[in-house]
Amino acid sequence: MSRLNDISVLRWLMRNPIWGFVLLIFVFFSLSADNFFDYRNFQNILVQTSTIGIIALGMTLVMINGNIDLSVGATLALAAAFAVDVQSWAAFATWGNWQILPAVCIALLVGILMGAINGFIVWKTGVDAFIVTLGAMLGIRGLVFVYTGESSFFATNFAYSDFSALSLGPLPVLAVIFLLCVMVVHWLLSRTVHGRNTYAVGGNREAAVNAGIRVGPHMILNFMIIGFLAALSGVLLSTQMGAATPNLGRDYELWVITAVVLGGTKLTGGKGDIIGTFGGVLAIGIMRNGMNLMQVPAFYVLVIIGAILIAVLFLDKRFNTSNDGGLRL
Amino acid sequence: MTKTMKILLASCATIALASAAAADTVRIGITQNNVGIDSYQTTYERAFIEAAEANPDVEVIVLDAGGDVARQISQMQDLIQQRVDAIIIWPTDGQALVPAVRNAHREGIPVVVTNSNIADAGMDFIAAFSGPNNIQQGIYSAEMMCDALGGEGQIVQITGMPGYTTAIERQKGFDDRLAELCPGVTQLDIQPGDWNRERAQRTMETFLTRFDQIDGVYAGDDNMGVGALNAAIAAGRAEGMVFIGATNFAVGYDAMARGEYWGSVYQSPVDDARAALQTALDVLAGEDVPKLNYFDTPKITQENMDQFDRPVF
């Protein structure tokens, strides 16, 4: 490799420090955990991270927009409940395995609807997205309990849970869907007008308004995308379980935000990308997997992950913030 | 302190000697529900590890799902990945773990379910279940309640964390048996206490303002039962009120000794853990193990409590 290339790789890592971290823990666990460096384990990691990862893609959009969505865990549970329950509706009783199709479609639509409601409220009331979605986090969870009546649903059709065990070529189908989502959302964010406008709205909302971007509908669209992705994640998770439980997805919003922030997206908006988020998601996935394999006691895992989150934030502040000119503020 | 140290040293020595002697050990992975949420699960974990350490032929991998279904599924994958000889699972949800258990089954790894059972759909894929019979426990509590009230009265129920199997099963056993046995006892309301003493206390306080006459309280475990008792004492209405719980905790045992608490169901996490490990070992040894292995969880009341040791948790 030429020297120039070395330098550009280094510079790339400097701009995406999370990938340096991913590399570091990858090497660490490969050396210290017995079953870590193994093709099947890598498949596992991808499948395990897909749940949080798919939502994190949507969260990246919403956070670049300068908003946040705390209701994703509840939306995931609601979509999973629909995906499993609709299969058993009498209307589709004669559909055979095709009964899965309307179930999944309805679940995804429910996710989109929840996102649209959040987005609409944020737009029309002008209330901070943090507050709106904090309320929705409680409220949508309430809807889940109303709908499920506190109990779990399960799919009578094993074809549903067999789906998650399928492989497409060398990769499990869940991993393929996750990687596909990564690519599509990356393309959306970096190549399309909507994606570029996402940066504009988050980076300088006034400028976006002045430039004639319809900020309200734009934000609704992003909330619908994250609603869709949370629902998709819920559907995929429910295929792994062949069931849906009302408590599904609790605290996921915190993990998703952690992953996105590790990936370099700023809470203030206007900055971030999918490559970073993907790295953040992998970092959490590899750490959890590796610590499981190394049998780190669960109590210590909490301390380690929390401390790493703070440490990454600290390092990012040290190396990656623009110079404030040495002013002592 | 010194005594524990000695035991520790002794057990270390035994292990060292034993492992030198052992030709091939079996590796058993366990993924637990939510250690740390209450003492039962913690004591279970400790007892499990102790039991495993006492056996030179066993090496265990101990994982905790933190109450999260998805994390438990990944832990199942990780255990399959490590090619353990058997998996013991304490399901966070009876339904949702069926496919994960099925996967292990397909990979030829026997699965033993512990403490709370997997849903019916999964029964074909497990080697055995070992644990208490939660529905039976609900039934016991209903019978005790009936006894205590003489078949007449108004009661309230405080359940565990909504949506969790143990909570649902105990409630079902209790509700069905009570209706059958004592039609004269009416349930005024059912609200959750989330396995949390303080929340149960709050729920009970609201019940107390809402209902002028409460004759009995059934709580999904003693931790919540004692919370309800606290509330009633604070309101000066504990006198003559019947408190019945499940999973006898030390605080419940003590309250029973003071005569404030009527009865509970005695369930030892140590027995639970040992039974699970033994079932797994039996399965691995190729013995003919029955599908359902319930260990005994007897009623414990003020009358017969001297037959039981004070719970350690």
Add this chain to the structure above:
Amino acid sequence: MSSTQEAALRLQGIVKTFPGVRALDGVDFEVMPGEVHALLGENGAGKSTLMKVLAGMYQPDEGQIIIAGQPVRMTTPIEAKAQGVVLIHQELSLVPEMSAAENIYLGELPVKSFGRVDWKTLEERSNAILKRLKCSFRAEMTVARLSIANQQMVEIARALTVEARVVIFDEPTASLTDAEKVVLFDIINDLKARGVGIIYISHRMDEIFTLSDRITVLRDGAYRGTLITADTTEDDVTRLMIGRSLDLSRDEEPPSFGKTMLEVRNLTCPGLFEDVSFTVRTGEVVGFYGLVGAGRTEIAETLFGLRKAASGEILVDGEAVDIVSPRAAIAMGISLVPENRKEQGLVLQMNCRDNMTLPQIQDLTAGPFVSHGAELAIFDQYRDRLAIKTPSWRQSAGVLSGGNQQKIVIGKWLSMQPRVLIVDEPTRGIDVGSKSEIHQLLRELAAQGYAVIVISSEMPEVLRVSDRIVAMYHGRIMREFEIADVTEDTLVQAISGIKSEKTP
């Protein structure tokens, strides 16, 4: 500009009301093709509202907008742009993380199938526009990495994406250096030559008289008259704007200076300023003049404990001091009225009184509590002394006009009884009337024995308020002038880095 020619844009009887305010009250205005028409008025006179009506951001309640003879309705900035009306904002409205090209075409990025951005077209077109503006950077550059002046150029480039009939410049020179101003004026003249009508809004009289053909003045939301620039004097315009004549002369008693209150010796902060030495006496105003980035603000920040100097000495009242924080600076009697009043000077949602007493709140206590009476006494005193117009001390500072906000900040620091008062850009973005009041005030302060430093980028301002002028260039002091010796030429030379004979 014959009357037979069709106006590029004409407004007739525009009325716009907001809750409780009649922001525009029947305004008439027109701009001909190839004309630069300056729009003047004090802050709050209705200029911004008028511009927003023109740019499609507000709908007028009454009146008509006529473009090239056709009455039009514009409900969004995009529609206005499609009609050929383009507004260049006063405050930079760029998205820092996007490229210059994306910013230039923000809101109307060229699209291919599937909503994809057509990068090739985008960059070709953007680079063509930047070339026309004689910009040296490429359109692919991220805006965050451009200098302020180049960012301003991107803002201007936005106006050129369509065949504009009318371009509105709202205070375009606020952050430009003189050299960059020259480029901007070239562009304006170029647009003018192509028959574009220009509406030019500025507080700077010299620019208006250099550029414009006609001047229209607004006051209190109403039209006050239109003047032909060539036949008008600054005084006429000012009288029209504020309804009275401004006194610009310095007819005070000859100043008497006291002891040296502040002395700075060889102060250095690498990369920002080097080897800076000067003195300020009581009763004296020392003006620091230079281009943006010459290091003036940084010196002030160092004196106020916000920066650490690498070497050098600071003496207050003859005593060498080490200023480690603003608190230390305040304790030594140094006060700084900062450059950016909204970001550095005020807590906007806090009320006027609390803003004013903020630095000394710890000392205004009776027992553990803040003394309401003591606070109000200070507020009343400085409201009267500085003629701050606010209905009540409870008013939050954010809703006041720029001039009154600036007076609150000045009051805040005067109430500390400072030994040295540093004022950075005292009148930036402030209308003519308040500007003159603040100049008057600075002179009075000197007369009362304060040692004052005024930092300004406006030559008339330094000439008007200073007793001595320190000219800076690239972090160094080039020359010091006594006010009696200074000429505009020598001053311009000094701040442009042109060497001349040292002052004796």
Add this chain to the structure above:
Amino acid sequence: MTRLKAGGPAIAKQGILVAFIVFMIVFSLMSDRFLSADNMMSVFRQSAIIGVMALGVTIVVIGGNLDLSVGSMLSFATVLVVDLHDKIGPELAIPVMVLATLCLGAVNGFLIGVLRLNSLIVTLGMLSVIQGLVLIYSGGQNVDIADQRGTWFAIFGRGAVFGIATPIIIFGALALLFHVIMSMTAFGRRVYAVGGNPTASVFSGIPRSQVVFTTYLISALCVAIAAIILGSRVMGSQNTVGQGYELQVLAAVILGGTSLLGGAGSILKTVLGVLMLAFIQNGLILMGQPYYTQWLVTWVVIIVAVWLDVAAKRGRLFSPIA
């Protein structure tokens, strides 16, 4: 139409107060027990723990930051004080626990106030770290006080003075104290200034780091006091007892109209927010509704109350953004 009159009815600016009154009327019509003295006392007593924590978090939020770590910090403090009660006695257990909790607050304060790291992420990380510390400390076991009847520690959670339960007195006294601090002292003014505009505060000579640091110490102190009430009330503790409290606390603060942007908010309105949440919970149970209806109602109430607040400030009901 959708525009509120400028400076119009003062009541329109008190979104939370309006919502509160409406709710009290609706609930008292639906359940005759709702307004009974017993029920009121019981709701006040129940809200004391969340209330005391909400007071501290309000100050943090006015200072322009968030604190999500209070939930696991409550677990930490309660487990510690209950565990130490039997080991070293309550007279030592309380000061040791308060000191330890203040140390956690100091870590928050240092990371956020001095190193200027983002408060949402830091306290999110601390939420996890502290929960881990609790579990490591206790080994996952519940802790209990053996002699529940004999200890004077019972006074904090179970005692009463002149017939008023101690938790209510503590909550009320702290609310008053903090209200006075925030509205009448120099420190309070500085918190508002730092939250409203940190840069301008530094330019006014306010020691920004120190102010933010102190707000986190106060928050930790409130958690410690809440833990004393909780430990004394329950006479025992689970390791996850505070799980989820951070969001309830934040919901109460938001409901009280404190802006998440900092620089604005009021202690007394937070009290109103706390009571409102408690009354919703209590009222719905009294009406015999399943527990999850309170989540749905809370959803609507939070959004409507904050919306009214925001609408009153901007002078129109709907946001003007296109």
